Amino acid sequence: MIIETKNLHKTYTETEVEVKAVNGIDLSFEEGEFTAIVGPSGCGKTTFLNLLGGLDAPTSGSVSIDGTDISSLTSKQMIDFRLNNIGFVFQAYNLIPVLTAKENAEFIMQLQNRPKEERESRIAELFKAIGIEGKENIKPGRLSGGQQQRVAVARALASKPKFILADEPTANLDSKATAELLDIMHELNRQERITFIFATHDKRVIDRAERVITLEDGKVVSDIAGAQ
């Protein structure tokens, strides 16, 4: 087990109406899982993912990763923890526009002060695996959506994190690009035993997931393993 949530709650009180975005979730995720968290819009998928990634703090309950209760970490420690343990793939790719595809992909490794040779070989390996060789020196603005998302996946995978949180990674991609990206992620999941957790309502992702967790009103309503 690498991730465990216990009685996890997140309540927003910023508006007059109290919103329980995550309402008592107890879940655990093992190494090498390929899991989809599904549910209608507003069911708490993204909030749950944010809590798993330490981007948001729970109102109550806990998230522990490899035995570390991440709510006990300071903001600075949490950023370092994310740097070394968690990869993120976003719906809008969120690449750094002033950096080339290669610079984006090796960005996290640079933050980790990994040696240049290691970075070069890892990025070359990943770019080959995700099929964007030859695009290394192109900036994100000149890449297609599918190519940008592949670079984003390479960025998330480059430092070999324990798990990757992907929030609607295929929402902006066409069917072909989605299928190719899922193939790549699944292959890397198998090869490198990296856990993938998707928040999605894309049927194409759900169909490829090995475990599907359905949320409604911030609660788990079903958790089906071996879904594929």
Next chain:
Amino acid sequence: MNLRIAWRNLWRNRKRTLITVSLIALSVSLAVFMRSFQEGSYAKMIENAIGNFTGYVQVHQKDYWGDRSIDNGIDVSDSLINTILSTKDVEGVNLRLESFALASHNVSTKGALIMGIVPKAGDEMLNIKSKIIKGDYITDSDKSIIIGSKLANFLDIDVSDTLVLLGQGHWGQSAVGAYSVKGIVKMPIATLDRRIIFMPLSLAQEYYSFPDGVTSIVVRFSDSNETRSITKELNSKLDTTMYRAIAWQDMSPEMVQQIESDRISGIFMLGILYMIIAFGVFGTVLMMTEERKKEYAVMISIGMQKTKLITISFYETIIMNLFGVIVGVLIAIPLVVYFHYYPIVMTGQAAKSIEKLGIEPVMPTILSSQIILNQVFVIISISLVAFIYPLTAIFKLNVIKAMKR
């Protein structure tokens, strides 16, 4: 990596960065140019009124400046002169014996300022020879005088005529003499031209019955910026129970005040200019920060510490401002150098009014690295103040909210 990202970020919006850099460059060049002209004019004014007349430092009997009477004069000795000359950076001295007398010719009488000078040294400093409009300059052995043109006009006296002087000599002795006018000088300062009479120092000492006596020892040195330090050193070396060295700022406080008030008004104008720059810089920094909050949030979420983001933002602000300063200084320097060697020559009524004050009607710039450094300091300060915005914005950044932008 931080520097590379900062540099590339600056050129994401090329037009905006170039507009901001141009604004800074234009303002810096204008500020350097304006300040160089302003300080150049002050330097010229000081050089004309002080350097070429009273001198930057004078040594007197300790009570002389409070009561400028011949009774508070000095008996010049070699040891006193040697003490002054042994002071660092001092190049020489000019001895003067100054007092007042009534000057009479025919039926006209007027109070006059008598200045006994060593003719050669006096001319080197006061440049009297070049101002003589009639007759000749005096020599050491002459028993004649040179008179200001306005005073000569009032007394209706001409070259070779005899002027009668009546005054009070040293320790109350009467001073009476009749001297031939050798030359008529037109002094640029009108008030001086109306009352000045130059005579050889030895003749003045004889007239005032004050052998070896002087009222002022003008200390000569080349760098006027050393005025205060030389005055201080002189006072530390002289017997202050008898003598006192005094700087021009203390001899002419009204000129210091005039320069200071003018300088303040110039700096106030620059302040307004810099306020405009500050708003321009702040606007750019604000836009650069606001439009990239989502990007900051992404970078933080993938593992970049806020301190690194702040470093990038700091580089962006400093690079943009320094770039503007460098361009501005590069524009200003050739102009400042040109107008230093080829100053603006004033003409017409403006020139006449300036000349009346005894100042050459030219406006040179001054070559001063301090003026440039001050502008760099101001722009860096503006950058640092503007940088407070991204600094606080990044520290307070709510990653979740920023990601939703």
